[in-house]
Amino acid sequence: MLTGSEMAVVDANAEALGVPRKQLMESSGNAVARAVRERVDPGAQITVVAGRGNNGGDALVAARFLDEYDCRVVLLGRPDTITTDIARENWAALEQADYPTEQIRDSSQFDLGDPDLAVDAMLGTGISGALREPAATAAAAMNASDAAVLSVDVPSGLDCETGDLAENAVEADHVVTFHDAKPGLDALAASVTVADIGIPAAAQRFVERGDLNRLSRDPASHKGDNGEVLVVGGGPYTGAPALSAQAALRAGADLVRVAAPDGVAREIQGYSENLIVRAYDGERLAPTHVDWLADLAADHDTLVLGPGLGGADETLEAVGSLLERFEGTAVVDADALQVVPEVETDAELVCTPHQGELLKMGGETSNDWRERADLVEGFAADIGHTLLVKGADDVISDGERTRVSRTGNAGMTVGGTGDVLAGVTGALACVLDPRHAAAVGAYANGAAGDAVVEEYGSGLVATDLLSAVPGVLWD
Numbered sequence: 001m002l003t004g005s006e007m008a009v010v011d012a013n014a015e016a017l018g019v020p021r022k023q024l025m026e027s028s029g030n031a032v033a034r035a036v037r038e039r040v041d042p043g044a045q046i047t048v049v050a051g052r053g054n055n056g057g058d059a060l061v062a063a064r065f066l067d068e069y070d071c072r073v074v075l076l077g078r079p080d081t082i083t084t085d086i087a088r089e090n091w092a093a094l095e096q097a098d099y100p101t102e103q104i105r106d107s108s109q110f111d112l113g114d115p116d117l118a119v120d121a122m123l124g125t126g127i128s129g130a131l132r133e134p135a136a137t138a139a140a141a142m143n144a145s146d147a148a149v150l151s152v153d154v155p156s157g158l159d160c161e162t163g164d165l166a167e168n169a170v171e172a173d174h175v176v177t178f179h180d181a182k183p184g185l186d187a188l189a190a191s192v193t194v195a196d197i198g199i200p201a202a203a204q205r206f207v208e209r210g211d212l213n214r215l216s217r218d219p220a221s222h223k224g225d226n227g228e229v230l231v232v233g234g235g236p237y238t239g240a241p242a243l244s245a246q247a248a249l250r251a252g253a254d255l256v257r258v259a260a261p262d263g264v265a266r267e268i269q270g271y272s273e274n275l276i277v278r279a280y281d282g283e284r285l286a287p288t289h290v291d292w293l294a295d296l297a298a299d300h301d302t303l304v305l306g307p308g309l310g311g312a313d314e315t316l317e318a319v320g321s322l323l324e325r326f327e328g329t330a331v332v333d334a335d336a337l338q339v340v341p342e343v344e345t346d347a348e349l350v351c352t353p354h355q356g357e358l359l360k361m362g363g364e365t366s367n368d369w370r371e372r373a374d375l376v377e378g379f380a381a382d383i384g385h386t387l388l389v390k391g392a393d394d395v396i397s398d399g400e401r402t403r404v405s406r407t408g409n410a411g412m413t414v415g416g417t418g419d420v421l422a423g424v425t426g427a428l429a430c431v432l433d434p435r436h437a438a439a440v441g442a443y444a445n446g447a448a449g450d451a452v453v454e455e456y457g458s459g460l461v462a463t464d465l466l467s468a469v470p471g472v473l474w475d
């Protein structure tokens with residue numbers, strides 16, 4: 001089952017893979033016409049009631065496949081107010097080819113007539129709230145009529161995010177929905193057909209441009225609304241936490257703090273004035289720091305744990321204790337990863353190992369991405385956390401749902417690109433589900449690398465990615 005917004009991601013991914021929406025609309029319209037033919041005989045009277053969005057567009061296509069019927073097409077509004085180019089083009093095609101079309105200016109002009117079948121193509125996944133006029137009047141007419149009602153995608157008035165049905169919604173007898181079921185359809189009295197409209201399986205398997213639709217930024221938001229990230233890193237290394245923290249800022253987090261040993265805190269601060277560094281005593285993370293860190297972490301939306309911490313025994317022990325106490329969302333990277341399979345935690349973890357780190361955690365890998373995807377899915381289910389396994393193709397799985405991101409290039413094998421990925425993912429996890437944050441993070445990190453590789457080739461370095469991340473995520 002897919003919600004309306006999930007469907008929009010899949011649809012945009014199909015477009016990114018070379019199957020544009022207008023092609024999908026042609027398939028949808030064809031599927032609607034097939035459903036009509038299954039229900040009424042040639043010569044029957046049909047009234048198609050089309051809204052001004054793509055739901056209406058589907059039915060405008062269907063009309064071209066229904067020549068053997070007595071078919072009227074009524075548009076709820078003026079053609080120049082049709083909201084999408086592809087629906088408008090399909091309206092123009094009907095007019096130019098001399099199909100019987102009508103348009104109404106307001107609800108008083110609506111007349112359903114006395115058809116054998118009414119096609120409800122007023123509203124699909126684009127609806128919010130109860131039906132407004134003139135759709136409300138048209139819905140009431142369909143509900144009052146003896147005609148069978150066939151709804152396109154969903155009955156107009158069904159909210160495709162929540163499954164809620166508006167009080168004045170269309171009461172459908174049949175529904176032809178596209179690609180996958182939608183929330184709320186199974187609770188209807190209608191018969192429901194799921195039509196294959198030729199969306200490639202890859203549009204759901206691969207992370208593509210459409211996944212960026214998951215991101216939005218409220219123009220009225222305040223500082224902090226878009227995420228506060230705590231990077232716990234540094235000690236033996238200083239560049240890694242600085243890269244993660246800057247990457248989190250570039251990926252849209254409002255506030256990013258780095259908690260680091262005071263022996264290296266000034267050095268980390270020295271990389272950028274954008275960072276807020278909070279120091280704890282000593283040269284590296286140890287169990288004595290955990291109380292203070294756990295309190296600090298609880299004040300953040302996400303934790304990025306691992307960059308530059310090193311693998312000293314006392315550090316790994318501290319990582320384990322911190323994870324045991326933490327209950328939020330954490331991205332775990334580098335040396336901290338080896339602790340995860342042993343640890344008992346209520347936290348939601350996104351683990352970002354490369355193949356070597358995955359093996360060290362106890363996972364398995366393969367050179368074939370399909371096999372690797374299955375292995376990663378199995379291991380994610382075993383450890384009960386989300387995995388983002390880095391490689392030429394990144395594999396992302398929460399143990400049930402598995403995606404592959406194909407962005408990136410060989411120049412990115414340079415040190416530090418993983419720290420950037422951890423920071424980007426940490427920032428995205430402030431506003432997205434962990435599995436979506438991991439998928440979009442992998443896509444964006446690789447796409448940032450692809451954006452800079454033309455200039456730097458095999459000489460690209462991790463800091464080059466930082467400036468390219470916003471262009472990928474927020475353009």
Ligand SMILES: NC(=O)C1=CN([C@@H]2O[C@H](COP(=O)(O)OP(=O)(O)OC[C@H]3O[C@@H](n4cnc5c(N)ncnc54)[C@H](O)[C@@H]3O)[C@@H](O)[C@H]2O)[C@@H](O)CC1
Pocket residue numbers: 007008010011021024025028051052053054055056057058083084122123124125126127128129130131132133135152153154178
């Ligand atoms: N996403 C996909 O993959 C595909 C979608 N297709 C079709 O496109 C539909 C979605 O199209 P759109 O996003 O254009 O949206 P819709 O066609 O569902 O509705 C958009 C229109 O409805 C109006 N509206 C919103 N709430 C309303 C309310 N309460 N009362 C009255 N009017 C209201 C909006 O102002 C807008 O004009 C799907 O349901 C499906 O039928 C298909 O063409 C093929 C593929």
Ligand SMILES: [K+]
Pocket residue numbers: 055120121122123124151152153154155156
């Ligand atoms: K509909």
